[in-house]
Amino acid sequence: NEKKKLNQVSYKKVKGLLFKYHFKYMRNQIEIHNYLTILLNENGLLTIKIMFNEQDKIQSIDYIKSIVQSCANNLIDKLDKLQGIYLMSKRLQSIDMSIIKIESINVFLITNQTISLDTFRRMLTQVEIRQFFEAKETISKEKDKQNDILLMYYKKFGKKQQDDTETDKKGITVNIKDNPFKLDSSIITIYGGYNLTQLQTIVNEIFVTNLLMKKPEFTTQISTIFDDLESEEEQEKQIKERSNIKILRQRGVKIFSSKCQKPRQPIIDDNLIIDKNRTMIYENNKYICPNDKYPYPGFTPDNIPCCFKFQGKGMAQNIKNKEIYETIVQPSNFTVTIEENEHGESINSFETLVIKVISDGQLYGFNIDSPYYYVSYSPEDVDFPLKHIHNDDLILKIKQKEDEEPLMSIWLEAVPLSQLISKPSKSKCQHQPDFEKANRLINDVCKHHSKNKFFGYNINSYPCCFDKERPLFNIKKIKEKDSTKQHILITDKLLNEKRQGLLPPGLNKLLNEIIKPDTNGTFLRWGVNQNELSFLNCVLEAIEHKTESMTINNTTELKRYLTVYIKNNKDEFEKLNNGTISLKYTFDEYIKEINNHIHWIDVIDLLTRVLKCNIFILDVPYIETESTKIFDYNNIKLVCDFFSLIDKTKPFIIMIKKQNAFEMVVYNTAVKWDKKSQKIEILKDKKTKSIINFIFNYNTNDTITSNIVNFLLEYNLSSCVKENEYPENFKYDQLYDINDIVKILNKTPNKIDLQLVNNFNKVNYIVTKNKIIIPIKETGIIDLPKVQFEDYIDTNLLNINEYNTQIKNLNKYLKTPIKLLGITLDNDDKINSVITNFGQFIPLNPIDKTKIKESLEILPMKYYHDIDQFLANKKQNINPEIEWNKKIETLNDKIYKIKKDLGESFINDNISKNQIINIIKTPMISRSEKINNIVNYLQQKLNLNNITSSDMQFILKHIANEMINDNIENLLLNNLITSNVFNPDEIVKRNNESIWLNLDDIKKWIKKFKQQD
Structure with a gap:
């Protein structure tokens, strides 16, 4: 607490590993989100703390146990699959067979009558009351009685018998305070109860004491004792407003009080009937704004549901339908009259502006033959505001107007639909429309202006207000936008589309001061549409919405482009992400995921292949508290992409990742960063053409301090790429890289013909035209014909003599020749493999060992060509050793269960515990007698009717022997039991991880790199 006052970070030391686990459950057919804490103790026991709110009304302990069991099993399953440094950790067992005990229960009770704290405090001096309660401590602020808390012990129920700690001897802690949210009410909190009956008893005693306080004889007696004290001052109680944060978080809403303050927080109520303007449906939750001061729901720039003074129509952050961002339209200033009919009769008519949809109709369900629409501001159309114009006379009129002027057009620049319904910035439109007033009267959005009262679209397709009606026709040319000299934002908030901002502090210093190109300019952030597809939006922005063969308008078209590519190149599917995609998805599943919401990790390799580029991602970690989220710019991570092959000849895209949002790193030649003043300056030299670079290129003539790509590549190599470091006396040579060996043998008689794919979708061997198998560094599948390893070795292997002859011819072309060091024999004494100077075995067609022409050392080991099938669990062979291990595991599991029952x-x-300890410690009898005496006690403790085992005596003697050896901690007697069962099949390969060092370490790394260079 002292550190908290000084704004210093403090940590609680826990003996074990503490997890905060998110789970969901149903309440009145509503999905509720909650958390529990799971402490994995050093002894293997799990301590779980779970809390429910008063609204939950959960009365079944069995239901709570089922939630605890499900959450604990899910966590254990995830822990057992951990890689890296956890590979050698002992595997945990499911708690399905474990005993779940209630250690303690805390209750929070709201009363319907006030408990006078001062009077209750005085009652604690009475003998009748002191036999139940004893004052512990009082926290009181004289000026603020509402924060007064009475802390006391309930003495009738003390500590459990097995507890020895001095701290809990006084009893169970009880707190009482006034309810700040309700008149004539108090809050009782009881900590560390053992069961519900006990807690009910304590509450009853408090109520009885409260009734006694009102009896005259007690009142007179108390007033006599405390006659020197001032009488209680009756204060007018101020009711606090309860925060909605807990309820919102229960429904899965990420909300912080620093981003959406208490008066502006919405409530969730699916049954309340209220004005539609005050409600909002988002992600299956109905948000309602109850505060009349902030009646309108919407979203903050951080995508948090909140309430506002104004409706928020036209605010980009309130547009949540991704189709609105992806639908490409061309607006016009051509006015038409729309007539609404019902039962063949006209019921309403209004004027509007015609919009032409140019997005692919097959993707969105638009009418390709008649792509004419208008924007509807009706509340019913808020999800998708385009309405189709289907009147034949109107369509004919629009088509005639299109052809009226051959050199002119009624259509303006093509833009996303979101631009037409969003309030533009002042730089795009000086006289902004007010979409709060949008209705069927076309010019009402402009009536707040004194002169500019006519609504229309400017040349760049932004909605705006004008002093007269806009001209209908415009010249058919696209006006170039100059984004280089726009305003630069210096905050760290996510940028709106096409806005520029300063880089985060450490990254800005690194890229604009340490890594500085020779040309004038500055590295900046670049904003894109921050929807769930921001990663793809960054890619589209970088390639300028086009490829070598076509234009890509939006992410949906990009997904379709990726889908067509992968369908036409099915062989590429098995190569994606080094072969891991085909292990994770089937081909059809992957196609479906691409067109839904695929994770960026699963699509990054496909993107780099299709668009012929490289992608670097800088990930900004964050620290989340209950009230806010803070990004840690001092420890930005360079994401190691283990799946994509970096091609230096292709351009590089650099992104910044903040949680699930992506932005781009760009280079603006019209902006200068002043190192001395630490300020940004926009250059005004009209002679120099300003440009923004969205992509960057590698240059062999540049250094790591003059080219950002050179820096990132070298840093990636030194931190992400695993290097095989061999000891000086290591007798094996380094394996060839697959690309190097293919290039070396390309124009020789031994050209590479095949790659052999193992059961993990990786390549360890390649094969020449002469059937020579060459070991290589493990890699993903490349552009070579491929065959499964097991299929190839059935009929295509060379024997040892043939392989030796072919190797001699092959070595003429290799810098590091292949040498044969030794052979292995199968169970029939036939030569089935040879080990090379690269430390890898080459499978051979078996021949008798007597037929070898050039003698080689016979190695004292066996070679099994199907080992990968066993490791991948695609093949099993139950041998005596495995059966023996299973018996041992079964016995250990049986011992563990009996130990748990005994504990x-x-x-x-x-x-009984003390008697066994006396047996263990007595020096008067032998070990065997001690074991027999302990076994007799254990048999009395066990319910043998529930345990059937022919080797029960052996197990009990084994346990007794362990108890004698463990005569200090006495783990079993203290119920601290762990399982000895460990599954070695869980071991998998570990991956590397790179972390972006802080600025001082980066400088040291650059200095070290230059010295090595």
């Missing part, structure tokens, strides 16, 4: 039985039996 439970000793919890409330100190007599």
Whole structure:
């Protein structure tokens, strides 16, 4: 607490590993989000803390246990699959067979009558009351009685029998305070109860004491004792407003009080009937704004649901339908009259502006033959505001107007639909429309202006207000936008589309001061549409919405482009992400994922292949508290892409990732960063043409401090790429890289013909035209004919003599020749493999060892060509060793279960526990006698009716022997039991990870790199 006052970070030391686990459950057919904490103790026991709110009304302990069991099993499953440094950790077992015990229960009770704290405090001096309660401590602020808390012990129920700690001897802690949210009410909090009956008893005693306080004889007696004290001052109680944050978080809403303050927080109520303007449906939740001061729901720039003074129509952050961002339209200033009919009769008519949809109709369901629409501002059309014009006379009129002027056009620049319904910035439109007033009267959005009262679209397709009606026709040319000299934002908030901002502090210093190109300019952030597809939006922005063969208008068209590519190149599917995609998805599943919401990790390799580029991602980590989220710019991570092959000849895209949002790093030649003043300056030299670079290129003549790509490549190599470092006396040579060996043998008689794919979708061997198998560094599948390893070795292997002859011819072309060091024999004494100077075995067609022409050392080991099938669990062979291990595991599991039963039985039996300790420590009898005596006690403790085992005596003697050896900690007697079962099949390969060092370490790395260079 002292550190908290000084704004210093403090940590709680926990003996074990503490997890905060998110889970969901249903309440009145509503999905509720909650958290529990799971402490994995050093002894293997799990301590789980779960809390429910008063609205939940959960009365079934069995239901709570089922939630705890499900969450614990899910966590254990995830822990057992951890890689890296956790590979050698002992695997945890499911708790399905474990005993779940209630350690303690805390309750929070709201009363319907006030408990006078001062009077109750005085009652604690009475003998009748002191036999139940004892004052512990009082926290009180004289000026603020609402924060007064009475802390006391309830003494009738003390500590459990097995507890020895001095701190809990006084009793169970009880707190009482006034309810700040309700008149004539108090809050009772009880900590560390053992069962519900006990807690009910304590509450009853408090109520009885409260009734006694009102009896005259007690009142007179108390007033006599405390006659020197001032009488209680009756204060007018101010009711606090309860925060909605907890309820919102229960429904899965990410909300912070620093971003959406208490008066502006919405409530979630699916049954309340209220004005539609005050409600909002988002992600299956109905948000309502109850505060009349902030009646309109919407979203903050951080995508947090909140309430506002104004409706927020036209605010970009309130547009949540991704189709609105992806639908490409061309607006016009051509006015038409729309007539609404019902039962063949006209019921309403209004004027509007014609919009032409140019997005692919097959993707969105638009009418390709008649792509004419208008924007509807009706509340019913808020999800998708385009309405189709289907009147034949109107369509004919629009088509005639299109052809009226051959050199002119009624259509303006093509833009996303979101631009037409969003309030433009002042730089795009000086006289902004007010979409709060949008209705069927076309010019009402402009009536707040004194002169500019006519609504229309400017040449760049932004909605705006004008002093007269806009001209209908415009010249058919696209006006170039100059984004180089726009205003530069210096905050770290996510940028709107096509806005520029300063880089985060450390990254800005690195890229604009340490890594500085020779040309004038500055590295900046570039904003894109921040929807769930911001990663793809960054890619589209970088390639300028076009490829070598076509224009790509939006992410949906990009997904379709990727889908067509992968369907036409099915062989590429098995190569994606080094072969891991085909292990994760089937081909059809992957196609479906691409067109839904695929994770960026699963599509990055496909993007780099299709668009012929490289992608670097800088990930900004964050620290999340209950009230806010803070990004840690000092520890930005360079994401190691283990799946995509970096091609230096192709351009590089650089992105910044903040949680699930992506922005781009660009280079603006019209902006200068002043190192001395630490300020940004926009250059005004009209002679120099300003440009923004969205992509960057590698240059062999540049250094790591003059080219950002050179820096990132070298840093990636030194931190992400695993290097094989061999000891000086290592007798094996380094394996060839697949690309190097293919290039070396390309124009020789031994050209590479095949790659052999193992059961993990990786390549360890390649094969020449002469059937020579060459070991290589493990890699993903490349552009070569491929065959499964097991299929190839059935009929295509060379024997040892043939392989030796072919190797001699092959070595003429290799810098590091292949040498044969030794052979292995199968169970029939036939030569089935040879080991090379690269430390890898080459499978051979078996021949008798006597037929070898050039003698080689016979190695004292066996070679099994199907080992990968066993490791991948695609093949199993039950041999005597495996059966023996299974028997041992079964026995260990049986011992563990019996130990658990015994440990439970000793919890409330100190007599038996002490008797066994006396047997263990007595020097008067031998070990065998001690074991027999302990076994007799254990048999009495066990319920043998529930345990059937022919080797029970052996197991009990084994446990007794362990108890004698463990005569200090006495783990079993204290119910601290762990399982000995460990599954070695869980071991998998570990991956590397790179972290972007802080600025001082980066400088040291650059200095070290230059010295090595």
